[in-house]
Amino acid sequence: MRRLLSLVAIAVACRAAPPPHGEILVVVDTDAPVPGMVSRLRVDLFTADGRWFESREYPARAATDWPLSFSVWTDREDAPSVIRARLRAFPEGRTRAYFGERFRPKLRSPKPILARDLATLCAPPTIELGKLTTLRTGPDDFFSAKCVEAAYRGSAAAARFVLDAEEDITAGVVRGLVGSTRVLIRRSCADETSTVLCDDLPVRLGPGTYDLIVVAGGSRPEQRWSDREILVARTAEWAELARAATPADVQGEPRLLRDGDATPSLEPRPESAIDRLIELHIRPSERAVAHVVLHGACAGTMADLAGGRTCVEEDGVLGAVTAAPLDAWGSAASAKRAFMPPAECPRAPSEGQVCVPGGAFLLGDLASGDPDTPLFTVPEKPAVVEPFLLDRTEMSWKRLRAMIAAGLAPPPPPVSCAAPTDDDMPVTCVTWSYARSVCRFAGGDLPTEAEWEWAASATIERTSKRRFPWGNAPSTGCAAANIMHCPPEVERVHRVDGEPWATSDRTPFGAIGMLGNVREWTVDAAARFDAPAWRGNPVVAPVVDDPDAALHVVRGLAFTTGGTRDGVFGRDQFTAVYGVNDLGFRCAYR
Amino acid sequence: MRALLVLTVLLLVAPARADDDEKTTKARAEFVLGTEHVQAARWGEAIGAFERSQALRPHPLTVYNIGACERALGRYTRARDRLRTALADEAKGLDATYATEARAWLAQIEALLVHLSIAVSPTTAAVSVDGRPIVNDAWSTGRVAGLAAPGPAQPLAGAKVEVLVDPGPHVFVVAAKGFSEAVINRTFTAGARAELTLDLERLPARVRVRANQPGAVVAIDGLDVGVAPVDLTRPAGLHTVVVRKAGFVSYSTQIDVSPGQESNLSADLEVEKVPLTKRWWFWTAAGVVVSGAAVSTYFLTRPAPDRPAVDGGGLEWAAKVP
Numbered sequence: 001m002r003r004l005l006s007l008v009a010i011a012v013a014c015r016a017a018p019p020p021h022g023e024i025l026v027v028v029d030t031d032a033p034v035p036g037m038v039s040r041l042r043v044d045l046f047t048a049d050g051r052w053f054e055s056r057e058y059p060a061r062a063a064t065d066w067p068l069s070f071s072v073w074t075d076r077e078d079a080p081s082v083i084r085a086r087l088r089a090f091p092e093g094r095t096r097a098y099f100g101e102r103f104r105p106k107l108r109s110p111k112p113i114l115a116r117d118l119a120t121l122c123a124p125p126t127i128e129l130g131k132l133t134t135l136r137t138g139p140d141d142f143f144s145a146k147c148v149e150a151a152y153r154g155s156a157a158a159a160r161f162v163l164d165a166e167e168d169i170t171a172g173v174v175r176g177l178v179g180s181t182r183v184l185i186r187r188s189c190a191d192e193t194s195t196v197l198c199d200d201l202p203v204r205l206g207p208g209t210y211d212l213i214v215v216a217g218g219s220r221p222e223q224r225w226s227d228r229e230i231l232v233a234r235t236a237e238w239a240e241l242a243r244a245a246t247p248a249d250v251q252g253e254p255r256l257l258r259d260g261d262a263t264p265s266l267e268p269r270p271e272s273a274i275d276r277l278i279e280l281h282i283r284p285s286e287r288a289v290a291h292v293v294l295h296g297a298c299a300g301t302m303a304d305l306a307g308g309r310t311c312v313e314e315d316g317v318l319g320a321v322t323a324a325p326l327d328a329w330g331s332a333a334s335a336k337r338a339f340m341p342p343a344e345c346p347r348a349p350s351e352g353q354v355c356v357p358g359g360a361f362l363l364g365d366l367a368s369g370d371p372d373t374p375l376f377t378v379p380e381k382p383a384v385v386e387p388f389l390l391d392r393t394e395m396s397w398k399r400l401r402a403m404i405a406a407g408l409a410p411p412p413p414p415v416s417c418a419a420p421t422d423d424d425m426p427v428t429c430v431t432w433s434y435a436r437s438v439c440r441f442a443g444g445d446l447p448t449e450a451e452w453e454w455a456a457s458a459t460i461e462r463t464s465k466r467r468f469p470w471g472n473a474p475s476t477g478c479a480a481a482n483i484m485h486c487p488p489e490v491e492r493v494h495r496v497d498g499e500p501w502a503t504s505d506r507t508p509f510g511a512i513g514m515l516g517n518v519r520e521w522t523v524d525a526a527a528r529f530d531a532p533a534w535r536g537n538p539v540v541a542p543v544v545d546d547p548d549a550a551l552h553v554v555r556g557l558a559f560t561t562g563g564t565r566d567g568v569f570g571r572d573q574f575t576a577v578y579g580v581n582d583l584g585f586r587c588a589y590r
Numbered sequence: 591m592r593a594l595l596v597l598t599v600l601l602l603v604a605p606a607r608a609d610d611d612e613k614t615t616k617a618r619a620e621f622v623l624g625t626e627h628v629q630a631a632r633w634g635e636a637i638g639a640f641e642r643s644q645a646l647r648p649h650p651l652t653v654y655n656i657g658a659c660e661r662a663l664g665r666y667t668r669a670r671d672r673l674r675t676a677l678a679d680e681a682k683g684l685d686a687t688y689a690t691e692a693r694a695w696l697a698q699i700e701a702l703l704v705h706l707s708i709a710v711s712p713t714t715a716a717v718s719v720d721g722r723p724i725v726n727d728a729w730s731t732g733r734v735a736g737l738a739a740p741g742p743a744q745p746l747a748g749a750k751v752e753v754l755v756d757p758g759p760h761v762f763v764v765a766a767k768g769f770s771e772a773v774i775n776r777t778f779t780a781g782a783r784a785e786l787t788l789d790l791e792r793l794p795a796r797v798r799v800r801a802n803q804p805g806a807v808v809a810i811d812g813l814d815v816g817v818a819p820v821d822l823t824r825p826a827g828l829h830t831v832v833v834r835k836a837g838f839v840s841y842s843t844q845i846d847v848s849p850g851q852e853s854n855l856s857a858d859l860e861v862e863k864v865p866l867t868k869r870w871w872f873w874t875a876a877g878v879v880v881s882g883a884a885v886s887t888y889f890l891t892r893p894a895p896d897r898p899a900v901d902g903g904g905l906e907w908a909a910k911v912p
Contacts, residue, residue, distance in 0.1 A: 017898070021897060025901055068904060070908070071908045072908070072911060073900045367847075370767060473828070484711070560750070
């Protein structure tokens, strides 16, 4: 039987084999952790003239599922076929409704200048007409203006623009708190009598230099301390430019037309997807392999499909799409680049410290939080933190007193907090800046929000996160952590390493009390993940660094707070200049 | 008190001057109307008249009168606010007699008010008392009920807050997104210190599962719940969803649904690839090959072999360029 079959095979082989079809095997790999950052691959194929002709999506939840490979082929004999492939690696469930291409470049806004007085306000940067600009107002009420109908007082930010000829100009807030904002235009910022516009209505302006002033009113700190995206443009163009900056949710192009409209209803969310465009040149009767690595550094940098620009390996940087280099048929996959930071800390932890290994992960959580709270856990942000040392416990009075004896300034007397009953109690009722000065005295700093979340939620394998120090399942009552709903005799602040929680509320890397006991200050200024401050943040070591911010992020739960559903993913904010009895801190050392 | 109010009327009405404008005249008329209501103990109407007068021509005496009427109605948080406002503006023309009286009343009122400590869970829950939101007290660091105009409940901005309320019965309405609304009736005695814990129950979540294949069976947490599409209610939390159909690779996923959330799952079932040796026809076909050696002559004599098949890679997907 076998002999017979081999005879047939030889006979077939002896005939002149026809050439193969032109084909490229596309081998897609990623250096981002699976499944923490990516667990699905979406492939969309477009012809050279931009027609969308294929779309497929595959799950790839285990690291061993990668690389994935598929091929594109042609039976054309006369000329090479050129197609564009859009490859998106993304985490499962992070999709949004598809309403057509909604390209938005990653923000790379310079640090805004905060004005606290008229002199700073009136030396504003010059902006380009027709381009969206982010203006940040500070916490201080210092600017007053009298307009036609009302007097405005609040914090303010300004920008300068130049007109070469007489124009009809409109200025307005495109994104941000529109309701509590007033827009003024003056010929000279400090001169009230030079006001030419008292609200965001069109105005006819002659050639010259003008100062646009945004006044943020409102009584709540987040109304005053806020980012507003401003557009100053010719009135005829303003509405169109504003609409382009905030795409409406409408059915849009391109569409996948194949036996009717076969456009997928969902697409990966751009803020967490690694989005890559490649061009494939398929030569007639030739087979080749294209190796493509989707780099984690590109997570959150959306490809510009219409403009033919894509992120290759540098966060936020788009380059023109190029033809994928081709290897010989049968060649093996190229080596993966290291995107994950190392696990080992640069130095061994001292007494009372633990080593938190480096990690690449999605900061935030899709299933936590409440959209109505000031700080929502969505959208998630790809983030990388290098390994660092972290205090094993929250800062205790014993440690603080030792530092005060060594020369650290003692904390200002607390307003409404009782004196600590035990030296092992966590230090609470201190302001953000005092907490930071303690950490700096100790040779470190407060952890960034990304560092804190990674330290609290990383699994031992570093490929994913979990909601509680012990896993993903909530624990009943207060058995596992010192949080609200403990019986009254227990519902109070507890020693920083006190049992039983020192055993249960403990991360795999040994940090105690990240979930319960007291909430903890982080270095970051409070900002929503969809605010410009976060959208412009790099993937590596992101931080909203603003020591002057009125509100800073606090993480973790406390003996006074419930909300166990969100575990360590919940975000909260607190006024920087106050302390409270359920808010402490611990230090990080980089 | 009526005597005091009448006296006040005289003070305000008597010095009519030639340069009085129309506003002041109207304010006076409203004031007189207010005092008439007071004499008939029509406190509500009196407050209306005094408030109109105050809007036209503000005067601490008018504010004082409003406070006196509120006190008579037993609305102590409002009375306290008006009387303190009048005292704060004492320099603008509040006679010392009335100031002394106001201070005595305030001392009484402070002893009558109920100090309520409200704890809410979740902390984002919005609370209203008798259909009015709780607002910041202008005279202390706490909160106060009954001052704001009737309106929707507002979050307390804190897990535990101190609120001043009038003694007597009150209706508390607590609501939070993803939680069921709670309506609570409580009655407090004058001067009491009380605690109120408002814990809302979480709403269940809604889970919808669709499948790209007809007749696929959906199981949630190991329980078959029906043929896709299904639409059902489950408690919030983590659930395992499995969608299966013979001949297709089962779809399995975990969903974490928040209270009140609607979760839409769409299961894409892919055709299962059965190993060659497990297919029913394999051994039959093998037999056919063995017995039909003559078939080989076909291969030897056929006109031309096919081009090699395209590869398709690990995903077994070969896309043809149109």
